[in-house]
Amino acid sequence: KNQVEQSPQSLIILEGKNCTLQCNYTVSPFSNLRWYKQDTGRGPVSLTIMTFSENTKSNGRYTATLDADTKQSSLHITASQLSDSASYICVVGDSNYQLIWGAGTKLIIKP
Amino acid sequence: KAGVTQTPRYLIKTRGQQVTLSCSPISGHRSVSWYQQTPGQGLQFLFEYFSETQRNKGNFPGRFSGRQFSNSRSEMNVSTLELGDSALYLCASSLGGVRGTSTDTQYFGPGTRLTVL
16 A cells, blocks of 8 residues: 655754654655645645655755655755744655655744 | 635535635646645545546545636535535645656645534
């Protein structure tokens, strides 16, 4: 069964610190992996999209990595800011149509 | 360029009623997808429309239906509302759709929060 699992479920860090969010998937055949940021009560915003051949992609202070062999991805946030408080969702696309959404990691940045 | 707009933003209905939600995609985008998000749950895919045709459908009962107009605007209808239909309904648009092999970016609207009493 195609699944996307994210960890941790929630995370609290101090402003200015770095953090890494994890995504493990069992989607096959794999096509691409996306990370989204979703503020409370709003629609998700795309951060990165990676295909099979890409193993890292950055968007400002956000850096996503992909290991297609181990079926793992991570999202690293550098020098966190209060505005980074949100849910971060990992989404994996297969080669047919499906986009499989993870349940997300809720990140809280404390001053 | 205007983003994806959804109307209404908030809606309160009672069980058994029906509801229609509207989504206007970004200009030039031909694909509109609909999602349901409930507290603590990941987004659940409802359906995708591309050039007025439903291209794919998730595992939702037939009470959930949609359509797309020639200007790419889309509507979603839920008939015979149940308490469990209370959720945030999100619409996303993209240029060519989000087939698994596509890396088109999906742009989401702010959502319509539906409360069923």
